[in-house]
Amino acid sequence: MKTFLGIDWGGTYIKAAVLDSKGKIYNKKVFASEELREKKVFIRTLKNFVASVQKFKLKGIGIGAPGIINIRRGFIYYLPNIPGWKNFPLKTILEKELKLPVFIDNDANVFALAEARLGAAKDVERAIFLTLGTGLGGAVIFNGRILEGEVSASEVGHVPLSIDGKLCGCGAKGCIETFVGNRYLLERYTHLKSNKGKASEVKEIFERAQAGEPEALIVWKEFSVALGKFLAGMINIFNPQKIVFGGGVSKAFSIFKPLVWQVIKKQAMWPQAKGVKLVRAKLKNAGVIGAALLAKENIGK
């Protein structure tokens, strides 16, 4: 049996697991990201974990990192929410320390890889994956492979949907993320309630919309118009067979799916749109599974 270490590096938790090539988990550990913020601690912790699972004779390590990566060199350009990791050659350093091949990609790509091989999109060649959360992460599987250049493209959350628009975390204006990101939905809801009622989580806006509250329904309506328009563009470019929704905000799928579909039908070109299905992500541990698959598929090359 060949095993791989998959690391799902998130803003809150870092999950590390030993998996086989079918995505079965043999050993898993969760760390608080805050505690591994320092590079030295991060590397030492990984080293200890690898030593503790020595009996599995790991073939390699895959990492899904929350940022912009040079995937060929395993080099971190930057991690938007974790300062101190700018321009860091993580692959080179880890391979030296751990004596194992290491592969690093963007977390959205790694999530997409898991869902494409073992989850919601395992039966198709072309799919778009969105992680709806604080930001909008995204990835594309095209002809069965992650679409990426030298940099961990595709940063689909930073496609503009407006000539001006709100300032985005990336420094640009009017990115689709500023229409559908968690933070913007909460802000919009507070504004619509004229400060006479807040929501601290998107889940609440979802529940209130289910109960028929007009302001909550407006938030999802606007969210769906923006997401539908954006997806129409992606459909016109990629002619995908599926669009897979993951991330916390995708819990509201039952509310936004029919609305998004209506917008796509109007906005996308019909030969491109006719076959596409909107579905929810399936896997529970997509992060570690995708990271292990990243190692497996790269070693197989």
Added chain:
Amino acid sequence: MKTFLGIDWGGTYIKAAVLDSKGKIYNKKVFASEELREKKVFIRTLKNFVASVQKFKLKGIGIGAPGIINIRRGFIYYLPNIPGWKNFPLKTILEKELKLPVFIDNDANVFALAEARLGAAKDVERAIFLTLGTGLGGAVIFNGRILEGEVSASEVGHVPLSIDGKLCGCGAKGCIETFVGNRYLLERYTHLKSNKGKASEVKEIFERAQAGEPEALIVWKEFSVALGKFLAGMINIFNPQKIVFGGGVSKAFSIFKPLVWQVIKKQAMWPQAKGVKLVRAKLKNAGVIGAALLAKENIGK
């Protein structure tokens, strides 16, 4: 020597040429599109041309068609500017009539193929190609291959850049085409001149901008903001090494290039944008060359 028939099917002219695999033209004929509007006449004319170049012993035929194609089946969904060709199995019919393998793709993809193999982008793996004309045609070369699904994606001209925006020829609203298409530039110019001066061609707006006319400069400024924003999104998705501009409006390249670049620098993520070059298309007969290459590369499979 292996030769192929390349057909560049445009709204005004249909060009047919015999080429070798290096893009050298041996025999060329130009037809008025209007005269070949009828399917029967189109097919008969092609048949006669193929008979007239019999001595070349053609290996196959490639066609760049102005519309939405199912590339696997060589099936025309529709041609926006040529009525009467909806849902037509052109490949099947031509192969029966001409006794030669026939391959059909969208004209923008065929143009991109020519420029990628023999023109402005022959040294790179990833490039975006735009044909700036009445509409905005586009294509993507990714890892050396045309990016396309089952349908002749990528219809990049129909990526929305606005939540609402102007009605586009495709039936949707706010597509990037409605910001940079020929027709919209002329309309905008007339509006800015308060109907006290018109331009009948985009070339005039270019010349007046070169002469320093304020209204003409505004047209190019707005054009560049929209094009730059749109391209920033494409750069964030595809991490291209080059963006190649073709089509009539690209004659104004010297005016819009620096403006577009300024917008890209602000809007795109720097790891994706740092290597990209904006260049003009190079080939004179990209349409027939690309069509011949389409046949060559598909027969080689």
